[in-house]
Amino acid sequence: MDMDTTSSNAIDFHHPYTPYDVQTQFMTTAYNVLETGQGQIGILESPTGTGKSLSLICAALTWLRNHKSKQYEVSLQTVGDDIKDEPDWIVEQMLRRKRDDLSRTWEEREQRLERIRLKEKADAVRSAKRRRVDDGREKSSTSKARASDEDTDTEWLLDDVDHESAESKAGHGDGDVFAGLSKETRDTLSLFGLGHSSTKQDDEDVMVEDGVKIFYASRTHSQLSQFVSELRRPVFPSSLPSSLSPQDEKKTERAQEQVKHLPLSSRQKLCINPSVARLGSQAAINDRCSELQQAKSKQKCPYIPKEDKLSQTHQFRDTAHATVPDIEDLYHLGKTLGVCPYYASRAAIAGTEIISLPYPLLLQKTARDALGIKLEGNIVIIDEAHNIMDAVANAYASQIRLGELKRARQMLGVYVKRFGKKLKGENRVFVGQIGRVVEGLSEWMDGALKLKNDQGIVDSRELLRSKGIDQINLFKLIQYIQASKLAYKIESYAAHIEEEKDPSKGKRAPKSSTPVLHTLHSFLVSLTNLSSEGRIFYQKLQGPTPDIQLSYLLLSPTHAFSSVATTARAVILAGGTMSPFGDYKDHLFPYLAGDKITTLSCGHVIPPSNLCVWTLAAARAGDATSTFEFSFQRRGDKTMVNQLGVAISNMCAVVPDGVVVFFPSYGYLDQVIATWEARQPGETKSVWERMQERKAVFREAKGGSSDEVLEAYSAAILGGAATTSSTSSTARGALLLSVVGGKMSEGINFSDRLGRAVVIVGLPYPNMQSPEWKAKTEYVEATTLGRLTDPAREGGPTKRDEAVTAAKQAAREFYENACMRAVNQSIGRAIRHRGDYAAIVLCDRRYGTERIRGKLPGWIRGAMREKSEEGGLPQLMGALSGFFREKRQKGGGGVKLGDG
Template identity: 65%
Template sequence: MAEGTERSGPTSLDQVADGIQKIDFHHPYTPYDVQEQFMGTVYGVLEKGNSQVGILESPTGTGKSLSLICAAVTWLRNHKKASLEYSITDAAKNIKDEPDWIINQMLKSKREELVKTWQEREARLEQIRAKEKALEMRGIKRRKLDNSIKGSASDSLGEDEWLLDDRDDDRPESDGGLGYSRETRALMEKLGMGGIKAQDDANESGHQEIKIYYTSRTHSQLTQFISELRRPAFPPSIPDSLLSGDAASDPEAIKHLPLSSRQRLCINPAVSKLGSLSAINDRCSELQQPRSKSKCQFVPNAENLAQTHQFRDGALATLPDIEDLFELGKKLSVCPYYASRTAIAGAEIVTLPYPLLLQKTARDALGIKLEGNVVIIDEAHNIMDAVANVHAAEIGLGELKRGRQMLGVYVKRFGKKLKGENRIMVAQVARVVDGLSEWLEGALKQKADQGIVDSNALLRTKGIDQINLYKLIQYIQDSKLTYKIEGYATHVEEGAGSGTTHPVSSTPVLHTLLSFIVTLTNLSSEGRIFYHKTSGKDQNLDIKLSYLLLSPTHAFSSITSSAHAVILAGGTMSPFEDYTAHLFPNLPKSKVTTLSCGHVIPSSSLCVWTLTSNRPKSIEYEFSFQKRSDRSMIHELGLAILNVCGAVPDGVVVFFPSYGYLDEVVAAWSALDPQQPASIWDRLQGKKSVFRETKGGSSDETLKQYSEAILGDGDSGKSTPPVKLGVKAATTKGALLLSVVGGKMSEGINFSDRLGRCVIIVGLPYPNINSPDWKARIEYIESTTMSRLTAPVNDDASAQPALSRSEAVSLAKQASRDFYENACMRAVNQSIGRAIRHKGDYAAIVLVDRRFGNERIRWKLPGWIRGGVVEGSEKQGLGQLMGKMSGFFRGKGEV
């Protein structure tokens, strides 16, 4: 396979290439050429710094995570060494008019101080590691997560718990809505926890060393990354000249800290049992208020300061994952969510989920400072969707009615006790709920099932536009209004007269309302509000309002502008253009480096075929929305897959454009063919066990059954009887799995080895361009592209525009088409990437649609896939495909 191609701006990495080639990246194995190339590119981007961005594609199975670790940590340690050496040299320059012996003595003292500090820290952490190892040797293993703690805090409070505090100068200051009281903020400052002081505080104490913030999409992906952190060993972060003997070559363990939400780290059962993140956040904050009758005993304070420091050192010494932090907090009886903040300063690598990195309010509240630090975003192919998701919000008419009912119950009980600002703000919340409900009730009577909402018309309902929404949001966050109202309403419903019950709903209505109110304050140019009708749980018609962030540019710019460098890495990042065009369009090309690595497999392990028709002059495959219901084409597709199943051993995975189309195809295949004794569906099951992915169904169970049909039960090696789908069972080995592009099987699922000897992509899964959200996206891209292209070339308003209007219109429409097409191809590339997962793996990939033969489409496939395409296959048919495939698998020793 091709080793890869590197594309960078005018300022290339050639300036540092020679030095990088000589660097030992401390890879625990002998790296492949593509890994050397990948690590060298990462190192080069970090070495250039100055808000440099790297967009790197390395196929799954090429050791991407380990390569990221080796390159980034090697650079970090080298950077630390260089910084310390510079500090000594700089100190010498600043000593003037002193004899040489005094200068040398002062520099010697500084060197000794640096070494002593480093040695003391390493010795302290090594003692903790030795203790942990001794415990393991004695058979004391880490306890399982059970969400229970002996001697937990009492939770017996009266109804006054739900009463709003009087608004005065003692109320907590805002922290972006994440729930730190003033008392907690002061305490955390004393403990050295970052992120609590005001943004403009120029006199921050202490020095934060440069660190790496690593984020990925799921908790399991972060856990996998942490396991990879344990593989390599790196030399000390202190200059060799300051160490003597073997100390210079002895490895220094990586200091790693995982961050997560209270939902995963809370050890107080009275809080963690609430279930939803928003309820847990509010209850946690409530237990820290000065007037709280039941303080949380686990929050760091003066009494448990020693345990907090033990927690800090224990976290930095042991490369923990989130479960380890939870157990460490339980063991020391100190809150891991808060205590982990004390370890941020000493950490070299901080792992965290997408939402904690992508939201500035979350970063500020947690003490995450990106300035001058490195940001690595793994699985970055969906980063634009991730940015949109963390800023999205949705509220339905049913939820609003439920919220209004809760508000009525609350006011009936506490209305006479509400005074001043509390009375005014609760009334404003009620007006917002009534206004949104009235608008939705009107839209429910309209014929259209979905559409774009005029935000001005929405806000005029019931005079919402007369309310200061910024102030209302601030009040709701500070007063914990949503928690108190929902808590009391649930308490009343469950009839707990002692007041011991708290809300347990996984989707708190008023927290959902707050999230939607926040979106109403966003600039109208950045997002759109939509309505869409849905069927509720009781089959009654409901209607929802949804906010969609149209551009991730503004939300992402604070990351790229602050960080020393940003690495976007993924297995299938192609096509690259969307990232530069929509994440950081104003970043100079000289600051962006792109790399598409080849695969570690040999070229003989991949066979990619473009199937445009079964036979010459027969019907061409084009699964566009207008043509894909053609029964003749569906029949031909069935025959093609039937033939493939006969030639491919073990597992075949087929990806369709949508669940609806998969249902349509299965129905057509199940119909009896007058010219055949059995339907295509019956004949497929005669070849292999057939499974299908269903919308809303259990992907884990389907995957388990599919795997067992191929691999057997794992005990006796005998084949497990296949699960029947209403027709006869398979009679030959292997299985066929019918899935959907963008479904649960298309991302994060490993179809390695026998589970995925062939992947078939049916058509191009273009999104519905007539849906309101895609119409809004297309309109936004065209309008912003027009504005940029027709803007004056300088600040002089009289200057000629860069392009004529007709030229700009043409390019703007092309930009929107590219964005639309790229969204489709990213989904295709993710599905293709499910098959080959390591160096020894092999598979065939069949692209079924004439449009895959288009050169523009083909260039949007990953480089390693393009390199495996059989030249001229789009001009050949099914017979040639069968011949090629038979030879391919025969060469692998398959019968």
């Protein structure tokens, strides 16, 4: 169901500021999705600059506190129902005792957390006086010399694997948090609630009953850190209902309750053991960490939670609940207490209200299992969700290069030469099978280097026939690699040999940016996941040495994401540019009924007068020869490209400060600049030269540093000296030429003076000739056709010819929506807060069509100048001049909003 308007029903969302109408609308819709529950999905769009993350926090935590309060009331009601046949005085006494127990338990926990908060504040004051720079990653001490070659053998020799046990962990890898741990360690961890056995906690560990949790995911750790900053702003009421709060002097204290937040991350971010953390790659860290917990390990990790670290683990948990920490805080807390934050954070999950984590840890079931995450009955909120379908595909993607396989073959050779005679039974068999897999994949890729096409789809059956890979049980081989820690042991031994050959490298643990055997393991997992939803592609790589890459791509996120959507109580996908919504309904949740999905596209908090949106369809109105259409067939038209340059140059004359222009691709940007640099016959200056006279010109390069370009661009606008040969002393502000989908189109803010105008050149359709996009559109077409012609379809199957037409249309929609999501993301770079203002120019006649315009966000469509597509450059210049003249007269400015 679509939600364009909604009422707040007088809900107090405890927003730290007075919310705007669009914020109230957003929070109310999110609250209603959570309240309805039962597998509800909310797809909510709120433009960047409208305080989206803070609104999500206020809606979700207000709902959670209200829900917890209702649950307390329900528990009291249950007690009353159980004893309703007893005399009234007994019922009253039992209810009073239950109220007192709940109230006392809550109060004891809150008082303990408050003591910790006060201690943390005092410690912060003291440490500020003697603070010194410390990255927390001490240089490791020199390792002791090994006693003998026999000790070396023990360290790297493959263990005998209990295959039955390995099979029980199939597909989990690091997904089993207890994989490879000794019984002693497992029993100890169970004391902290980490395991299947239950051990009674001591009296100090009394906690309020665990309940519904909110899992909040975003793309990067930096975005999650910003989220934590927003989480610290609002103050929420206690989860205790008023019936449990006696009318006494403590009522005020009970009126508020600090949010209990826990950030979760991988070992790579949280490991405090220097000898493990310095391994670099996540796969190597996971393997080494598990190895150090095994019973026979001579160098057990000193930080793993044990009996003698019970109090430290409790302190870790309580401090996390008391302080609203981010990942860095947990890391330093673990170091201070001398307890592993990766494992100790599991003990803090119980009692936590909101858990933040990056996309990959939520989207993969194996990662959720590793973190001890249970989604059943809980809330999932995914922010920056405009790229959720790509994020799901990336979470299951894998690739391997021929060069990596050659390196793997070399490692295996070195290892077998040293340990071959000591390998027994299954170890010998499985190492031999790995060698066959490496040889088989290498043989196929060597042959593919001779293929005419540089890229294409791989027939998986043909790939697996090489060297008889199809005769190997890949499932058991994958289980063996996981259980034996083969990848880590072989790679660490190979690194040891390299260090012996080159002593200048020093004695250090192996650190590889490309842990090839772990990469091979990931690719083998993909080979076992082949189905109608996945494809393998090859691509020849450019470089001094011929190389080729095999890549696995998940074509549909439907089933991969369904494990989240069908398990959670409710899922909210939120973003600044979620439009167009169709793909989420058709390709992420095609199995859900319409009443299970709520969509909302909020307006912006800026007044309408702060936005000028124009479709520039032609250089001259009514002149078909000057039409702007940057389609693949026409984009090479040099006359049109030069007219575009003239238009941009003229815009630079009236737009103050910064102008950002987005092109469809890096290749086309290079082509356009080359055309602009060429002087036309009879002209004294090229378009490029005239453009530089108007503004300092900068460009985004595919392989260059976006930070350096952005810094120079900002300096040219905000008063610094821009160090570039393109800078002219007469330039007013700066012009940045960028690419849709490039470094500047997402995650970088062109607020205020940095982006007074954003120009979108053409429609950045993906390359339909690429094997990946061919496979994607064919998959969409095939699945749509299958769904429409299914005899079991509700209402009966669609006629074949009608179904074929509809399937082709669905594939076209999917392709077009990918283009428009990228456009919408680029447009959103400009307006970043309520007082901001900017012009947006859509330079292509196709933006004037209802089909394309309908895929723009509502706030952009609403601000589009009526019939602007019928005008030309003179009309645009008049509109821009009037828009910025009005801003100069009013003085611009405004109040910024907090935005996640």
